[in-house]
Amino acid sequence: MSPEACEALMGQILPRLKAAVPRCVRTVGAEDHEELVQDGIALAARMLHNSEQAGKMAPPASVAYYTLQHLRSGRRSTGNSRADVLATGTQLDLSSSVLSLEEEVGFDEELCEPIVLGDLLACRADDPAMAGGRNVDWDEFLETHDDRYGTIVSSIAKGEKPAETAKALGINYSQFQWIRLNLEADLMEHMGEEILDESVQVPTWRGNLRVRSERVACLADRRRW
Numbered sequence: 001m002s003p004e005a006c007e008a009l010m011g012q013i014l015p016r017l018k019a020a021v022p023r024c025v026r027t028v029g030a031e032d033h034e035e036l037v038q039d040g041i042a043l044a045a046r047m048l049h050n051s052e053q054a055g056k057m058a059p060p061a062s063v064a065y066y067t068l069q070h071l072r073s074g075r076r077s078t079g080n081s082r083a084d085v086l087a088t089g090t091q092l093d094l095s096s097s098v099l100s101l102e103e104e105v106g107f108d109e110e111l112c113e114p115i116v117l118g119d120l121l122a123c124r125a126d127d128p129a130m131a132g133g134r135n136v137d138w139d140e141f142l143e144t145h146d147d148r149y150g151t152i153v154s155s156i157a158k159g160e161k162p163a164e165t166a167k168a169l170g171i172n173y174s175q176f177q178w179i180r181l182n183l184e185a186d187l188m189e190h191m192g193e194e195i196l197d198e199s200v201q202v203p204t205w206r207g208n209l210r211v212r213s214e215r216v217a218c219l220a221d222r223r224r225w
Contacts, residue, residue, distance in 0.1 A: 004057065005048040012060035013044045017067065025071045028088045029098050040067045042077035141190050149183050152176075 001009075017040045022033045044067045051058035074080065074089030082089045085096040101118035142150045148169055155165040166176035188195065 001045060001049050002052060005045075005052055008057075008060045008063075009041065009045055009048060013064045013067070014041060016061070016064040017041065017044070020064075020068055021071065024068055026092070028074075028091050031088070036071055039077050040071055043067045043070055043075070046077070137191065141187065145186055146179070146182070148179055149186075152180060152183055 014037075017037050021037050021040060025033070025036050027033065027036065044063050047058060047063050047066065051063075070080075074082075074087070074092040076088055079087070080089060081087045082093065082095070084090060086098065090096045091098065099117055101116065103117045104114040105117050106115035107113075138153070142153065151169055152165060155162075155168070162176060162180075163173060166173050169176065169179075171179075
């Protein structure tokens with residue numbers, strides 16, 4: 001950008017943006033007007049640069065005007081997508097909205113407590129990352145040990161009876177018990193002695209939800225008394 005364009009940007013365009021943005025441009029999400037002014041400077045600088053590349057100098061008043069129009073329509077210096085659900089333009093079109101997890105979406109008449117969005121979205125199942133990591137650990141363990149370990153682990157996970165598993169492996173019950181004891185010892189050696197405690201430990205995020213639910217239930221019981 002030439003010195004003349006820089007002088008036009010800071011001396012003529014910037015004052016116009018500072019005066020007009022707070023009155024004309026709607027903020028979305030965490031945006032504030034100071035941030036939008038800075039974003040407008042980037043948009044205006046791009047317009048000036050493009051006009052110079054084309055061999056002519058755009059009037060500063062026109063650049064400020066079109067910069068304001070871009071900002072009002074949801075365009076930003078980082079992009080103008082309307083496919084991204086978090087994009088400013090998408091939210092200005094009312095095609096999507098960003099809500100806090102503490103946003104109230106209903107009211108529980110029995111507990112006399114508001115229902116927040118986070119309570120509805122919280123999943124009671126295992127965290128996908130934790131489940132994926134657990135599967136990787138099991139795959140590494142089973143690939144390097146007795147092939148019958150996989151059948152035994154699968155049967156335990158399915159809740160099958162030991163006698164049924166022994167029959168499926170073609171061995172008697174005593175042999176099955178011996179293999180299962182070896183499985184336990186090898187597993188402790190491979191994953192560590194604390195693996196059993198970790199496997200039954202409740203994730204912190206789920207514990208926080210449970211504590212909150214129990215507190216709300218206690219308050220409801222007190223009201224009934």
